[in-house]
Amino acid sequence: MRKDKISNAVIRRIPRYYRHVDDLYYNGVVRISSSSLGRIMGLTASQIRQDLSCFGEFGQQGYGYNVEKLRSEIAEVLGMNKQYKIIIIGAGNLGRALIQNFYFAKSGFILDAAFDVASDVINTEINGVHVHHIDALEDYVVECKPDVAVLTVPRSVAQKTAERLVGLGVRGLWNFTNIELNIRDANVKIEDVHFADSLLTLSYMIANRDTP
Amino acid sequence: MRKDKISNAVIRRIPRYYRHVDDLYYNGVVRISSSSLGRIMGLTASQIRQDLSCFGEFGQQGYGYNVEKLRSEIAEVLGMNKQYKIIIIGAGNLGRALIQNFYFAKSGFILDAAFDVASDVINTEINGVHVHHIDALEDYVVECKPDVAVLTVPRSVAQKTAERLVGLGVRGLWNFTNIELNIRDANVKIEDVHFADSLLTLSYMIANRDTP
Structure with a gap:
């Protein structure tokens, strides 16, 4: 479930999320917490959770994010599967x-x-x-x-x-x-x-x- | 008088300010209000005033900004005179x-x-x-x-x-x-x-x- 109005600043960050999550995926990382992803990207854990929640329910409390799933969901948000x-x-x-x-x-x-x-x-x-x-x-x-x-x-x-x-x-x-x-x-x-x-x-x- | 801590988002906007103010300057515009500049840049007048106030007292109430002065002050903020x-x-x-x-x-x-x-x-x-x-x-x-x-x-x-x-x-x-x-x-x-x-x-x- 997506929010109707996503701010420009968040939109600008999505490709960066994709880039980092894609790197994690190719490095064999299976799951990652919002705080670890935040450290990599120079953002706070709550910023990460807030940004990603604009596009759907990706994370799971106490588990973090499944990297492969997150990667493919961000790719879909970005229209990367549209060819x-x-x-x-x-x-x-x-x-x-x-x-x-x-x-x-x-x-x-x-x-x-x-x-x-x-x-x-x-x-x-x-x-x-x-x-x-x-x-x-x-x-x-x-x-x-x-x-x-x-x-x-x-x-x-x-x-x-x-x-x-x-x-x-x-x-x-x-x-x-x-x-x-x-x-x-x-x-x-x-x-x-x-x-x-x-x-x-x-x-x-x-x-x-x-x-x- | 500059503020100690300028957010990354504001820093990213300064070159855009320079670009637009430089255009105005070369088009012979002498002064511009924060609301007109905002219209050109897709920002609100108060956003403009807030951003520019991070770098000094550029504007004057009821007058707006002197384009030439604003251009040279932004250039200085950006280090463009350092060669x-x-x-x-x-x-x-x-x-x-x-x-x-x-x-x-x-x-x-x-x-x-x-x-x-x-x-x-x-x-x-x-x-x-x-x-x-x-x-x-x-x-x-x-x-x-x-x-x-x-x-x-x-x-x-x-x-x-x-x-x-x-x-x-x-x-x-x-x-x-x-x-x-x-x-x-x-x-x-x-x-x-x-x-x-x-x-x-x-x-x-x-x-x-x-x-x-």
Whole structure:
């Protein structure tokens, strides 16, 4: 039984829960108490219990959490079993880095195409993923109905590429362009990866390291 | 006058404040009320006032915030005026993408060297940044004292590369390796970029889009 309204902060923590519980699972841990999980994650036991209770009754008093069950329930909450189809728009350095090094399948996504405009990459394969000309996008989307597009295009074409994808019915955008996309459709979900926010957080930590 | 203890959640929001206030500044906005800033950022006016009050007395009742002043004060809080030196370890696709497309200077960082082991990139320049052999790391760090290293190496060498850097006195790591680094030195600050957390958040938003 899920609560109707889950706060954004909790939602942001779920992937972290998955990551840690997944590690435990692969390390052969069968069950774990909320206090042990809290120690690993730097959260209090009561925070853990409160967060996880948003998604259902996972734990059992005096026993803790069954790691395998917790892992599969969090995966379900995250939609990892939906087999969402994902495509990459922009096979430059960043797009290529994602295709070669990021395990889409481990997050439950099926990556099966990339698109670009540069003639030297079109019709090549990167890590088994075919790179199509961007002009083939319309036909591809109509036929394959990808759920999510990764935007690794230059920022100058980010907004218009996003609109083109949304116009074709793509309803999830993973945005690496550093542009705040302006899409007024509540059904389109956008997740921005802001490298600068991350680096500035590190800058803050360093700058304030030696102050008491 | 800063508060002694600023929560992690607030710290995470400061770069976002900077980003939005920087946009306002470049769009010629001179002053802004907490409620207008809140609307832009999806926060309440009182949340804005509370967050910013952690770092000093920026606003003025009935006037709002002077955008230029707020921008420079947030930049100072973030350490953006410290001119931290940063190096990149690993000039593969991801390292290269950062060198070519990420504006380190806009975050206050000076990028002046990259390191790799692949003979085809060593002694080349990428966007004006020289790529050294990793064997030159020791001499370089002793001489140039970089504050931060970007880790874009394969995950198999992530931990040992981190230890090598920390041993040389580098006290900030921007970690793209998807490995949780095990560094037991409170003076070393680590910021992880977890692509999977971001994609799984998007997955959650899509999976839970149509539920009431």
